[in-house]
Amino acid sequence: MIRYGMVAVALMGLMRLMVGGCYASEQKPNIILVMADDQGWGDTGYNGHPVLKTPELDAMARDAFVFDRFYAAAPVCSPTRASVMTGRSPIRAKVPNHGRYMRPHETTLAETLKAAGYTTGIFGKVHLGSGQPGSPCNPSSMGFDEWVVGLNFFDNDPYLSRNGTVEHRKGKGSVILMDDAIEFLEKHKEGSKPIFAVVWFPSPHSPHKEVPDGVRLYDGEKNAGYFREIALLDQQVGRLRGELRRMGLAENTILWYCSDNGGLLKESSGGREKKGSIYEGGLRVPGIIEWPAKKLKGRTSVPVVTFDLFPTLLSMAGIEAANPTPQDGMDVSGVFSGEMKRRAKPMGFWHLFQGGQSTKSDLILKDIMEKQQAGASLPHNAERMQKDSFDFPQFPEDIATGHAAWNDWPWKLHRITKKTSVYELYNLEDDPMEATDLSSLPEYRERFERMKAELNAWMRSVVRSINGADYKRKGRN
Structure with a gap:
């Protein structure tokens, strides 16, 4: 079975991995x-x-x-x-x-x-x-x-x-x-x-x-x-x-x-x-x-x-x-x-790009244990062995579901997307509870536009990554 990360590390070791x-x-x-x-x-x-x-x-x-x-x-x-x-x-x-x-x-x-x-x-x-x-x-x-x-x-x-x-x-x-x-x-x-x-x-x-x-x-x-x-x-x-x-x-x-x-x-x-x-x-x-x-x-x-x-x-x-x-x-x-x-x-955060998936640890592992002890075929082979980790669904680069944020301390910009996107800007040093949105104030317009562009560019780079571009570029897909 091919283990992509281990292959990459082995190649790195041959090329450059060293103590320094x-x-x-x-x-x-x-x-x-x-x-x-x-x-x-x-x-x-x-x-x-x-x-x-x-x-x-x-x-x-x-x-x-x-x-x-x-x-x-x-x-x-x-x-x-x-x-x-x-x-x-x-x-x-x-x-x-x-x-x-x-x-x-x-x-x-x-x-x-x-x-x-x-x-x-x-x-x-x-x-x-x-x-x-x-x-x-x-x-x-x-x-x-x-x-x-x-x-x-x-x-x-x-x-x-x-x-x-x-x-x-x-x-x-x-x-x-x-x-x-x-x-x-x-x-x-x-x-x-x-x-x-x-x-x-x-x-x-x-x-x-x-x-x-x-x-x-x-x-x-x-x-x-x-x-x-x-x-x-x-x-x-x-x-x-x-x-x-x-x-x-x-x-x-x-x-x-x-x-x-x-x-x-x-x-x-x-x-x-x-x-x-x-x-x-x-x-x-x-x-x-x-x-x-x-x-x-x-x-x-x-x-x-x-x-x-x-x-x-x-x-x-x-x-x-x-x-x-x-x-x-x-x-x-x-x-x-x-x-x-x-x-x-800066630090980028993004939640609710996709939903979560239930994982009932004791229930799943108990089922596996009983099969192991009985010498029977292991359960969950299709569902739990690898899930969809080898799949590469292609998301559009402009996708903006959920809630993302760009923390360029002390400034933090939020992008909250439901049917449309709403932005909020806070100065965490002055406003640690994120209570006063500064995004509409003219004196912060230049900062707001710059951070908005940076956040959106980062989000698109993240979408390219989940789409598999990083692995293709390194010959690992």
């Missing part, structure tokens, strides 16, 4: 990416939540480097995860909404790090493809050596796929995935290769059945279930940091924490609206990074987005690898030294 950059003479760092599911920017103690306590994230924030304006690439889960894996707007990779599979043609962060000598693993909620063996859209095909995953969010006693074999696990899902991640780190801590691990929590996504250890928290609070799952998540982040110290891995490990989209509560979203919206509350999320060996510490208001992780991590690890497809992200490692004081590249 500012950390070239030193051992490559381990890299661990941790992501919450539906935690808003204000849903942390260190960002001043009036009720919720997150002592472990607060400790990490004190010890490490905090992003005040960290953005998810989309206001829902699957697209943001695709942006981390590709460094691109998720629509380019054919993940415009939840439940869509990422195209196998994409070159992923895992593939690139694996080609540079890393051992790779992913644990938890993936929501980008299949959990079946042999699928061109499972984590193996994305570049991961080892994996234990759910297809979407899960809670207690989940069904999880371990390298394609489904298991019914007992316990809290967020604890189980951390068990698996720590087991992976323990297994490879003495190895000759650096480690890349992705740890993606299923919490605090509803229905909020998981509860933290210890004293029962938040009784009587309106959003007690949500708060309890964040508390459980917080405990597991602290557990991971403690295990890294115990294993002797903490010093040379880049640990990056964020959420996949805005939170479930408008009051603590850090902006207007919440999950599902292109307004700030649907995109702004917690962001913390630590690397003790480089003494990363401080705080920045420079905007950073999840598709920046790909180029930034390669730079930090001293890896040169020219991605064969157009990137939306940029290397933001200069913010750690203070050299980068403002973002040079």
